[in-house]
Amino acid sequence: MTKSSYYAPHGGLPPQTQLLTDRAMFTEAYAVIPKGTYSDIVASLLPFWDDARFWVLSRPLSGFAETFSQYIAEVQPGGGSDRPETEAGVEAVLFVVEGAMTLTIDGTAHEMDEGGYAFLPPQAKWSLRNTGSAPVRFHWIRKQYQAVEGLDAPDAFVTNENDVTPTPMPDTDGAWATSRFVDPNDLRHDMHVTIVTFQPGGVIPFAETHVMEHGLYVLEGKAVYRLNQDWVEVEAGDYMWLRAFCPQACYAGGPGPFRYLLYKDVNRHMTLGNAGV
Template structure:
């Protein structure tokens, strides 16, 4: 479980064909790995020797709850003030390199496969410590407190330390690495890793209110998005709005794995008089 794809940037040669698999529809978007070029990178205040690909942001009428970055921090780079948004909670998943992550004064050495949850209001820093760049996924969401439910605590774990929970009656072909207990109502979103062994399938069209971000870490598959079957491979990103039907067939010779975001465990927000706070 260490073959995580990480984009390296660069630009395609002038001799390359323009044709790619990028698509944006009313129900989903696909950003293939060929789009992760130097020309679409960005930078953030407070981050040193760092660039990123911003692959998801809240958009009215589409996915509205989260943002997702693919970060690349050069040796010695990082941040002592990563995010100025005090209400944001954070998930980090390291795909390459070494770093020191400090959360509320406690330091953690993180490397490939490490996973961290950082609650809203935490003070945290990250420093790339290895001889090569540290690359990781960073997901952000405004935390939604719930009455009589305490806020979750920070934790750091890893992919290899967390077992895959295989779906029943799938012969261990489809499962999820769950970093948080699904019944833990302190959490208002889950960021997990989904694994399919060759031939594994989602045998029905999932259609539900959860928003999804799916970054393919390893392998390839054919994925059903709304009415379309799309070929995807390691390094591709899929962005699904609420109610977009989805299914999957793992068609490659090896495991197909992706990092999955979904919002969970909270009431649907109502708009207008009597709603919980301002509309999103």
């Protein structure tokens, strides 16, 4: 496939003349964080990172995201971290939307540029550095790994979207396809981060209602997205969070492809705790 463009925020601050009316929504079933939200004043700093800032799109919060957190990171030339993850047992996916960086995993360096995708298992020792002359911007999705007795943790790997062939959904004639970076049948993985692409006119033709929690970042294009009982217009740079069982559907109106980075939790029993024991 040819190299795609990805929306990446650059910060800044809206002028005092801008109207306050916006598309941001936070409900019990879903949230929409539009691209205009990524201003300088809502960026966060993190320990052990140099010349870097982060827009937090989702975090574990009662009534909101339960299984994961997702950031957009911006690292200036020379910046990065030798101790990026400070919590034990956390796995991660990195996806580069602008610029280039060097990711080192267990002593091996990997050069990543736009479209670069890395999976980092909980046991991986990793660091990251922007060795270029321009800022690098990437998604960082974090999840506490749910180990299962008898299953090894998955291995680290680095690839690029351009090296992955999208899989068309059945009976869609290619109008709806998913770029999968891990084998769906590999039960070692307890989360999938994929890229979903709809061609103009492509649809999710029913209201999907299922147990997986979702985070969707629109990489390219625009569409109307069904969230619970509402149809919401979304475009490149917007982020959606969907609670488990929130009905969802999509219509991609064009004029170009509509594409998003999708997180979902998979392949694990529902935790029941010690009730009744």
